Amino acid sequence: MPLTNEIVAKKLTEHFGDQLTGFEEPYGLLTFTAPKDLNLKVMQFLYDDPELQFRFLTDLTGVHYPDRKGEELAVVYHLHNLADNKRVRMKVFTDIASPDVFTATALYASANWMERETFDFFGVNFVGHPNLKRVLNVDEMDYFPMRKEYPLEDQTRVDKDDEMFGRGGHIGI
């Protein structure tokens, strides 16, 4: 019997009860939210269960929601069941003051650098990661650039003429 979103959602709620919330299917991809201390357990369940068998970690990334107080940083996992061709998306929220999330490197080797990238951009501290340091930015960087409060451009430039770029300058635009 082909694996459908309903079966996946049913098995998840049977096993975890109402700890998993926010079940929805944007554009056909089952999405749910898990509390951050359960993320490994849910992924292990999805990995081991003989019917579900989500054995491929497609993507692991972070999102910064500055408006959700207490849950600003989200880690989003995309899992894929290659045998039955089913995808699922799991979101884990954590607050920005203590962004600790358990690492998935024991389960999926590909999570190693993806978690480093999420740490590099958002500051999510993955507990248990073998080598959590910055991977894309320079090692000396002291802030997490993808958070919404930081600007895109390098603020130390002196050679840009803001007037020409329509950003005020001497003659206000």
Place this chain on the structure above:
Amino acid sequence: MSETHQHVKLPDGSIEKTTTTLNMGPTHPATHGVFQNILELDGERIVSAESTVGYIHRAFEKIAERRPLYQITPLTDRLNYCSSPINNMGWHLTCEKLLGVKTPKRVDYLRVIIMELARISDHLICNSIVGVDAGAYTGFLYVMQYRELIYEIYEEVCGSRLTTNIGRIGGFERNFTNAAFTKLEKFLAEYPGVLKEFENLFMRNRIFMERTMGTGGIAAERALSYGFTGPNLRATGVDYDVRVMEPYSSYEDFTFNIPVGSTGDNYDRWLVRDQEMWESLSIIRQAYEKVQSFKGAEAEVFHADTPEYYLPTKEDVYTKMEALIWHFKIVMGEVEMPKGEVYHAVEGANGELGFYLISDGGRAPFRLHFRRPCFIYYQSYPELTKGSMLSDAVITMSSLNLIAGEMDA
């Protein structure tokens, strides 16, 4: 490893083994693109390796939070720049999924032609550079001529060679000219002979086989755990191809095979890419026939009918009122996206290239993340090269087809 034959009896314990640290730094002829490997060598054998990336980090994802959808296309060009049309079209397909735009069949088939040409172009670079790293420069020169022909086809369609910025949300910016089709026919006629010659140089070449067989191999389970996709995964035996699993752009209308290897070593990867080029050629032929079968008014269709998102052609903007208004609205950014989050993947030349787009209304995405295959499978490099010799490490690196732009984004 045979022991060296010693004529002099040395006292025991006088030779201490130490390992050498070698920095295959960001600038190195073997690293095609800038990434760094720090290798621990025991003589010629590699004991361990540590990779550093980020030497060309250009903050694409942060830039994308500032730009409306059609201004993100030039960013996607520069991900895997050897096959930029695939990135462009993957991005447009993601936008179309979010916006609910359905493209007509002719547009799909034209997209397939361009994407498969890009795939051939990328595999040609990869395979010929594996040859160059193994010491054979001639194959590279042969096939660069045919990459020039592919570039000419891109020029006819979109105007530029390498970073194409091709297409729009919903189709193409202009119809394919007769010159484009003539060049495509020339390519289809001449290229198979060249590919055959290129294969003759390498496929059963004793030296090449000895260099590449048995080196840089990986088992299928480890490859899946490392997140391998694309030709590197197919070389280990897993037939996962996004074009078949989740067909996009009417790939379900085509019949093609998925070449699969067995051991995942460098030779298998070379062969898988080579066979994929033949398959791509057959897909292009099928698509071309289908495109030619559209007659009359249908043959003039080159975009979907979505005025809200498709930037109108200049002839329409200068003559029709609605087109002028839509052009103004789209360029000034008054068109808003629906809220939602979408993940769409295409089969890039290196594997599953995914776009995770979160939109909260507004012109620019709230968050855009590129699932970049090169970044994910490069983590396995220390495991692939452990125990192999330094020269094999070089060939492993080039046969993985690491494109630095995609790795760092």
Place this chain on the structure above:
Amino acid sequence: MARPVRFNVQAEKDVKLVKEGPEGYTGEGFFATSLDKVVGLARSNSMWPLPFATSCCGIEFMALMGANYDFARFGSERVGFSPRQCDLLMVMGTIAKKMGPVVKQVYLQMAEPRWVMAMGACASSGGIFDTYSVLQGIDQIIPVDVYVPGCPPRPEAVIDGFMKIQELVHNKEVIRRRTSDKYQALMESYGIQ
């Protein structure tokens, strides 16, 4: 239908197929000229580039090295990756701030005389990437002789830039550029001894 040609319609009056040699005094079996002209001629026709290819412009360089555009006819058959053995540092592609010290180190390791070509918009001025992580032009850290704009520049544009470098090399008044005051001042401004 082909558009009528509007530009460049005046035929050039004297098209020189072969570049003239330096001026000098010719006799039977000998040619006397000044040493720096001969050295300039030799240097400009055998420039060995160091292709510092980081991103997309590197692929256009590969197309340039191919048979269609043929960079080898300028004497650049041998591209070297060792800075000591190269004359021309061609920086192709975006230089991120992480990569900046590497570019500077490669430039410092090059032996005099050395020239630098910034190929592409990213190397010239940061290109389309005005971000926190991209160096806005390599002339922030090393002196550049020729900038080739484009994203990526066509191989013909790179050849045009290369021919300008050849002019620079050929027409220098002094052989030893490194001893001139202007050059010393330039190096001082970059903090290079």
